[in-house]
Amino acid sequence: MRYSNRKITFGLFMIATAAITGVVVERLANASPIRIPSSQNIARPSDTPKWEVVYIKPCPQNVRSGAPLFSPGRMTDCETVYGFIGTAYILFANGRSNPLLAPGTTSIEGGPSWIRSDRFSITAKAEGTPTNAMMRGAMLQAILEDRFNLKVHRETREVPVYALSVARGGPKLQPFREGSCIPTARDVLVPPPPTAPEKRCQRFGFGRGGRYKIDAQGISVEEFSKLILSSSLGRPVIDKTGIMGLFDFHLEFAGASLSGDPAAASDAVLPSVFTVLEQLGLKVDSSKGPVEQILVIDAVDRPTS
Numbered sequence: 001m002r003y004s005n006r007k008i009t010f011g012l013f014m015i016a017t018a019a020i021t022g023v024v025v026e027r028l029a030n031a032s033p034i035r036i037p038s039s040q041n042i043a044r045p046s047d048t049p050k051w052e053v054v055y056i057k058p059c060p061q062n063v064r065s066g067a068p069l070f071s072p073g074r075m076t077d078c079e080t081v082y083g084f085i086g087t088a089y090i091l092f093a094n095g096r097s098n099p100l101l102a103p104g105t106t107s108i109e110g111g112p113s114w115i116r117s118d119r120f121s122i123t124a125k126a127e128g129t130p131t132n133a134m135m136r137g138a139m140l141q142a143i144l145e146d147r148f149n150l151k152v153h154r155e156t157r158e159v160p161v162y163a164l165s166v167a168r169g170g171p172k173l174q175p176f177r178e179g180s181c182i183p184t185a186r187d188v189l190v191p192p193p194p195t196a197p198e199k200r201c202q203r204f205g206f207g208r209g210g211r212y213k214i215d216a217q218g219i220s221v222e223e224f225s226k227l228i229l230s231s232s233l234g235r236p237v238i239d240k241t242g243i244m245g246l247f248d249f250h251l252e253f254a255g256a257s258l259s260g261d262p263a264a265a266s267d268a269v270l271p272s273v274f275t276v277l278e279q280l281g282l283k284v285d286s287s288k289g290p291v292e293q294i295l296v297i298d299a300v301d302r303p304t305s
Helices: 081-091 132-136 138-147 219-232 273-279
Strands: 007-009 011-016 017-023 031-033 051-058 069-071 074-081 106-109 119-126 152-164 203-208 211-219 237-239 247-254 282-299
Touching: 007 132, 011 247, 051 138, 074 081, 074 237, 081 132, 081 138, 081 282, 106 219, 119 138, 132 138, 132 203, 211 219, 219 237, 219 273, 247 273, 273 282
Parallel strands: 106 282, 152 237
Antiparallel strands: 007 106, 011 017, 011 203, 031 152, 051 119, 069 074, 074 119, 152 282, 203 211, 211 247
16 A cells, blocks of 8 residues: 655654653655655664564543553553654664654654554563663564554655854853753653652743743753754754753743744744844754655555454
């Protein structure tokens, strides 16, 4: 089964302390292909652990998607196929979390509409005790390919991006104060709960009623541009500042600057996100650049029982 290319970006936006949820942030319109690999599935490592038992069924009507449940060597999750694909091939593609690959820079294209609406429960028991990241990455890929007949490939394309650079006058960033909190490692998607009296740095952002607020502690400019700005601005943001080190970001801005709809901003007093960035000594300019993480669905079926 083959499908026309529907283009939907698989993005991330922080909505609680070190918590993440997927959001749609941009359609990569008018993207010109640079390289199109074959449509064969992406090879998994030969030493990928195996599943002993995999049980798949439709999610109950009254159960909504939520955090997956794990115990040693076991995984239970209720999600759409689209969500499973994003988890397996993007967020945990190589057996570890990849937060910098996802927001605004990774698109999932193709597939029938039901993969974005119908939810399925996957309960699986592994041989041995592989890590949660391994079960949600290469091992989940095996389930999707074996039981959903999923076939995907990756493409690299030139797409609209924003280039983040230093504005005239230099940066005015707030340096991270060592000891104020424990920064999250850049390759950790969802860190473990802190051990008292530890305090983990926040990466928190939300938008409501045209008002957007971001609080991020102990984060690099690169992470800030990819994890937060890419989602906020609706397209990939490439860090070209050359600024190193960790900083604290506290931003509040009007949503009208993102959507272009004046009705979206309930608080006209708030500045645009572009103005807020200028106050930090930063600026963004429209540009084009290669985005390598475009995942195309070539074929998929409803799961076998």
